[in-house]
Amino acid sequence: MLLVGAALLRWEGATEAQDVQALLSKVRSKIERVNDYSADARLKIDVSFMKVPESSVVVYFRKPDAFRIKKEGGISILPKGGVTVSLNSLLATGNFAAIDAGTEPYEGVLLHVVKLVPLKDLGDIVLTTLYINDKTLLVSKAVTTTRNNGTYEIALEYGKYADWALPDKAVFTFNTSGYTLPKGLALEYDQGEKAPAPKTPSDGKGMIILTYSRYVINKGLPADAFK
DSSP, X not given: OHHHXXXXXXXXXXXXXXXXXXXXXXXXXXXXXXXXXEEEEEEEEEOTTOOXXXXXXXXXXXXXXXXXXXXXXXXXXXXXXXXXXXXXXXXXXXXXXXXXXXXXXXXXXXXEEEEEEESSOXXXXXXXXXXXXXTTTEEEEEEEEESSSOEEEEEEEOXXXXXXXXXXXXXXXXXXXXXXXXXXXXXXXXXXXXXXXXXXXXXXXXXXXXXXXXXXXXXXXXXXXXX
């Protein structure tokens, strides 16, 4: 009886692993339809120790993980190992172990929770937890735990471009206690704009909000998009 029970547990575990891999494969196929895009967006940085005005930006992406946000004469945000880049690269390469963590309600919808543990050294990332809508095959939330820079969260809202797995709104949330900004987000100020004087960060959360108005998908990008 014990042997039968053990065999049943192994079979059920294998079935769950197959199910979650099938789900991730479908999600990955949807994401990989986008080879590149440029997008018009509004950028808001809500961090207590920085005073950055809300601004219009252009977002550039090229498969697998080239990503840049540009503001004319202003701020450029360069994600280096940030959540969005890591999510794309992880799902593209498959260099992770996927663990089915059941379901969890989020924003009134029951989502499938999948934990991704890197199989190889992918830098600072220790664990990424995805919250996936089984019906739409869209990631509604991703939480990434890192070795050196705490935990990041990105919440995604979809609309007009949901068929491309591209959000109308992306909200990055991170802990501000103990450091200025996550390592994956480097703020650069051009010579024409003076950086605000740094302030002592307070305990709490910081947010970077991107609200997209228009995407141009799979039309190629200008040569200087990522410079």
